Amino acid sequence: MLIIEVKPGENIDRALKKFKNKVRKVKQVQQLRENQHFTKKSVARREEIxxxxxxxxLKDTLQD
Structure with missing residues (x-):
């Protein structure tokens, strides 16, 4: 659960921006999407490699 502290008199748009940034940093949406279906460890490792x-x-081509 994400908690955003809103100071008295603070604009609601500012609080919404804080919330969106916190969700992005915690990667909450990404975790939800990943957990929608099961991925075998071998497949996940293959994708990672x-x-x-x-x-x-990309790094090699930029250095040349």
Missing amino acids: GKAKYIQH
């Missing part, structure tokens, strides 16, 4: 290869490829 593929992502690492892609990022490494």
Whole structure:
């Protein structure tokens, strides 16, 4: 549960912005989407390795 403290006289838009930032930092929405279906550990690991290869490829091409 996320708790956002709103100071007296603080604008509601400011409080909403704080809430959105906190949700993003906690990765709450991302966790909900990941938990909608089960992913085998081997598949998750394969995706993780593929992502690492892609990022490494991008770094290599930027250095050249």
